[in-house]
Amino acid sequence: MKHRTFLWFILPTLSAMILFIALPIVSVFIQSLHVGHEQVIVVSESCGPFGCTPTTSIDLEATAKLQEEQPLGKFNGLATYTNRSHLAFQELAEAWRTTQTFGEFWDQVFNLPFYRALIFTLTYTAVVTPMVIVLGLAIAVGVNNLPKFLKGPSIFISLLPFLVTPLVGSLILYWMVDADGVIGATLQRIFDDPSLSLKASTALTWVMLIVYGVWHMLPFSFITFYAGLQTVPEDTMEAAQIDGASKWQSLIHVIVPHLAPLMSFVTLMMLMDNFRVFEPIVSFSAEAHATSLSWIIFNDLRESGNPLYGSAGATSILTVIGVVILLTPVLIRTWRDFNRKSH
Amino acid sequence: MFLRKIAATTAFMGLMGSAAFAAGCGPEGQSIRILASDFPAIHAVVGTAQANCGTAAAEFKPNHTTEARQIMNAALTPNPAEYTSVIVANSTLTQLMNDGLVRPLNDLVEKYGEHIKPSQLITIDGQVMAIAFMANSQHLFARKDVLEKVGVSAVPATYEEVLTAAEKIRAAGIMDYPVTMNMKMGWNIGEMFNMVYLGHGGDLFKPGSAEPNVNNEQGIATLNMLKSLMEYANPDILTYASNETQGAWEAGEASLGIMWGSRGNPILDDEGSTKEITSNTVLAAAPTVAGGSIPSATLWWDGITIAANVSDEEAEATFAALVSALNPEMVAAHNDDAVWLLDGFKPGPAAAGVAATAQGGAKPYPMIPYIGIMHGALGAELSDFLKGSESAEQALADVEAAYVTAAKEAGFLK
Numbered sequence: 001m002k003h004r005t006f007l008w009f010i011l012p013t014l015s016a017m018i019l020f021i022a023l024p025i026v027s028v029f030i031q032s033l034h035v036g037h038e039q040v041i042v043v044s045e046s047c048g049p050f051g052c053t054p055t056t057s058i059d060l061e062a063t064a065k066l067q068e069e070q071p072l073g074k075f076n077g078l079a080t081y082t083n084r085s086h087l088a089f090q091e092l093a094e095a096w097r098t099t100q101t102f103g104e105f106w107d108q109v110f111n112l113p114f115y116r117a118l119i120f121t122l123t124y125t126a127v128v129t130p131m132v133i134v135l136g137l138a139i140a141v142g143v144n145n146l147p148k149f150l151k152g153p154s155i156f157i158s159l160l161p162f163l164v165t166p167l168v169g170s171l172i173l174y175w176m177v178d179a180d181g182v183i184g185a186t187l188q189r190i191f192d193d194p195s196l197s198l199k200a201s202t203a204l205t206w207v208m209l210i211v212y213g214v215w216h217m218l219p220f221s222f223i224t225f226y227a228g229l230q231t232v233p234e235d236t237m238e239a240a241q242i243d244g245a246s247k248w249q250s251l252i253h254v255i256v257p258h259l260a261p262l263m264s265f266v267t268l269m270m271l272m273d274n275f276r277v278f279e280p281i282v283s284f285s286a287e288a289h290a291t292s293l294s295w296i297i298f299n300d301l302r303e304s305g306n307p308l309y310g311s312a313g314a315t316s317i318l319t320v321i322g323v324v325i326l327l328t329p330v331l332i333r334t335w336r337d338f339n340r341k342s343h
Numbered sequence: 344m345f346l347r348k349i350a351a352t353t354a355f356m357g358l359m360g361s362a363a364f365a366a367g368c369g370p371e372g373q374s375i376r377i378l379a380s381d382f383p384a385i386h387a388v389v390g391t392a393q394a395n396c397g398t399a400a401a402e403f404k405p406n407h408t409t410e411a412r413q414i415m416n417a418a419l420t421p422n423p424a425e426y427t428s429v430i431v432a433n434s435t436l437t438q439l440m441n442d443g444l445v446r447p448l449n450d451l452v453e454k455y456g457e458h459i460k461p462s463q464l465i466t467i468d469g470q471v472m473a474i475a476f477m478a479n480s481q482h483l484f485a486r487k488d489v490l491e492k493v494g495v496s497a498v499p500a501t502y503e504e505v506l507t508a509a510e511k512i513r514a515a516g517i518m519d520y521p522v523t524m525n526m527k528m529g530w531n532i533g534e535m536f537n538m539v540y541l542g543h544g545g546d547l548f549k550p551g552s553a554e555p556n557v558n559n560e561q562g563i564a565t566l567n568m569l570k571s572l573m574e575y576a577n578p579d580i581l582t583y584a585s586n587e588t589q590g591a592w593e594a595g596e597a598s599l600g601i602m603w604g605s606r607g608n609p610i611l612d613d614e615g616s617t618k619e620i621t622s623n624t625v626l627a628a629a630p631t632v633a634g635g636s637i638p639s640a641t642l643w644w645d646g647i648t649i650a651a652n653v654s655d656e657e658a659e660a661t662f663a664a665l666v667s668a669l670n671p672e673m674v675a676a677h678n679d680d681a682v683w684l685l686d687g688f689k690p691g692p693a694a695a696g697v698a699a700t701a702q703g704g705a706k707p708y709p710m711i712p713y714i715g716i717m718h719g720a721l722g723a724e725l726s727d728f729l730k731g732s733e734s735a736e737q738a739l740a741d742v743e744a745a746y747v748t749a750a751k752e753a754g755f756l757k
Contacts, residue, residue, distance in 0.1 A: 044468040
């Protein structure tokens with residue numbers, strides 16, 4: 001293809017990508033470099049049904065003037081990224097200086113909102129991703145070996161968790177693990193402990209969120225691997241059988257290598273999705289025990305009444321950087337495979 | 344719900360026919376667009392306004408949504424604004440005023456407000472910014488049958504008595520978790536702290552400044568009290584908000600509750616619970632704490648505001664319509680839906696708690712521009728202490744640090 005033709009060919013895709021992917025990220029980044037204007041506060045008196053109290057309010061005219069001069073807000077450089085709500089360099093240095101043991105230092109780090117969220121997010125990603133891939137493959141192989149008339153119904157049932165909206169799915173599970181719910185009450189009976197509560201302990205909350213994550217994402221890897229299994233060449237399988245390979249051996253040495261590109265794909269998608277874990281935390285009301293990077297963004301935009309756009313922007317950009325770091329090994333591997341094949 | 348609305352509307356049509364209202368609806372043919380929360384009292388006011396003045400207006404569009412607080416600033420910012428009025432509460436008025444999105448109402452009050460009482464006017468430096476019509480507050484709910492069984496004859500008036508009663512109930516084996524309260528992490532936990540902290544006589548900010556002031560003796564005492572209460576509450580209490588606490592109460596799982604006054608009627612009505620529970624539920628003032636003299640609560644009001652970015656005619660028509668609803672007939676038809684600040688209100692059992700709390704001198708929820716940030720910081724940082732994974736001092740230091748970080752970003756602190 002001539003360069004010119006190629007350019008015209010790629011132009012629609014490229015412009016759509018710039019418009020819908022690149023520009024929003026750039027805009028979020030620019031926003032994250034700014035903070036709100038200084039608010040001009042005046043002391044006043046407020047009265048209502050419960051009497052008068054001295055109070056403060058914002059001098060709107062003076063504040064509006066500042067706003068007009070700098071519509072984006074006050075330029076703050078990277079200071080939002082390094083403040084206590086994000087990377088907290090100062091607090092980390094302070095903690096390092098004042099603590100004696102690594103455990104104490106770790107406690108202080110875990111006390112900072114960003115790192116606490118990061119630790120849960122990474123744990124969730126690191127546990128859910130491999131479990132979903134291994135279990136997804138197992139289910140796909142299982143379903144593939146079922147008699148024909150059972151295949152349709154079992155595929156449908158295996159897909160169900162994915163059909164339920166994440167928020168709704170996690171709410172349903174949340175009610176089931178309640179002390180009065182079917183799972184919660186059963187667990188209490190099994191362990192003979194009426195005060196056992198999955199929602200009251202940090203460790204159990206994490207387990208619950210991870211189990212939900214696996215349950216919800218499993219169909220995606222299952223259906224991808226199931227589709228891949230349909231393309232395993234029968235010749236190779238037969239050859240393996242003739243060579244005396246057991247079922248297990250042909251699974252490990254024939255099917256898995258054949259599905260390797262699909263595994264990279266599923267891993268990529270899983271890493272990206274799991275790193276953005278959000279819905280289960282909200283619907284499980286798990287904020288007291290587990291927060292994630294996406295939850296911090298949500299909280300910054302929602303909780304205080306005045307949305308903290310700078311903070312939310314900074315966390316978004318840090319999330320993007322986190323995803324890029326996680327994906328790098330997988331991308332490098334894919335790139336190598338691609339190069340090997342094309343030579 | 345729908346049937347009830349229809350019934351209410353027809354009732355008001357009837358009233359109009361009887362010429363009870365020669366209500367001035369202001370300029371005719373205007374567009375009236377109202378954003379409001381979604382609970383029965385607000386439906387009553389907006390519905391009555393629509394019945395009174397809906398025909399005089401070119402359009403009358405109410406939007407009742409639980410997400411009102413989240414969308415109102417964005418909706419009122421453009422000119423013309425998406426809504427001509429937002430029904431607000433203490434905290435949400437501050438949120439609108441921070442961006443200058445509501446207009447002073449002095450001239451409109453003069454023109455249409457002959458039956459508005461001075462105490463209903465929310466004024467800031469002499470400018471009327473809102474017209475309050477109902478009050479709300481969290482306070483004590485108690486089961487008198489359970490208390491009597493363990494020999495407690497009077498409803499507890501202090502948090503210390505609440506703890507003693509809770510211990511007796513547990514010791515008697517009646518309930519494992521006699522206490523319930525809204526402790527869900529986030530806004531609810533922050534509000535519980537505010538209430539007990541104000542009961543201790545604490546101030547959230549250093550006087551006259553935006554500097555935080557919670558890491559002190561009162562703050563620590565407040566957290567310790569909350570933790571003691573939690574010992575008697577369901578282990579899942581950090582996930583409990585109003586719906587869960589109401590559920591626990593109606594299921595007879597708790598006998599001492601700190602809940603919203605607006606839940607009084609839904610609890611006392613004949614739906615969702617048994618006669619034994621509803622007939623023995625008493626609504627009392629919020630308890631005092633640590634020998635303090637005022638109930639540990641924050642008082643809330645709900646009221647009418649008018650958007651700044653709409654034409655004067657639309658503003659006038661909207662104001663006239665909403666104010667026309669604030670009359671004794673509306674109150675009579677919806678007496679138990681709220682603690683009305685209006686003439687004709689007969690406080691029933693469902694209003695007793697809020698009334699007693701207000702009479703006891705509880706403080707209003709602070710209307711300060713940066714209160715939302717403080718409330719958010721409290722909501723995010725207190726759970727570590729309550730779970731038992733850090734000290735009270737550390738939790739309060741975290742609150743102050745989180746507040747300072749956010750307040751700097753919002754421009755309230757340098």
